[in-house]
Amino acid sequence: MAGISRFSALAPKTKNVIVAGGLTSFVFGVYFYTMRAVGGTDEVQVAIDKFEDNKRQDEAKAN
Incomplete structure (x- = not known):
C-alpha cells in the first residue's frame, strides 16, 4: 500500500x-452525465x- 502511505505523508491542506x-x-x-441522459429526447414536450x-x-x- 505505497499509495496510501504517500498520501498520509502530505500536509493536511494538500490532502x-x-x-x-x-x-x-x-x-x-x-x-453532466445526468443532463446528457435526460436531455436526449424530450418525449413529453413532443406529446x-x-x-x-x-x-x-x-x-x-x-368554426
Whole structure:
C-alpha cells in the first residue's frame, strides 16, 4: 500500500485539496452525465406539441 502511505505523508491542506478536487470532479461528472441522459429526447414536450396541434385542428374544423 505505497499509495496510501504517500498520501498520509502530505500536509493536511494538500490532502483537503486532493479530496475536494476528487469530490468536485465526481459531482460534475454525475451532473453532466445526468443532463446528457435526460436531455436526449424530450418525449413529453413532443406529446404536448402533438396534443396542441390536434386541439387547434379540432377548433378550426368546429368554426
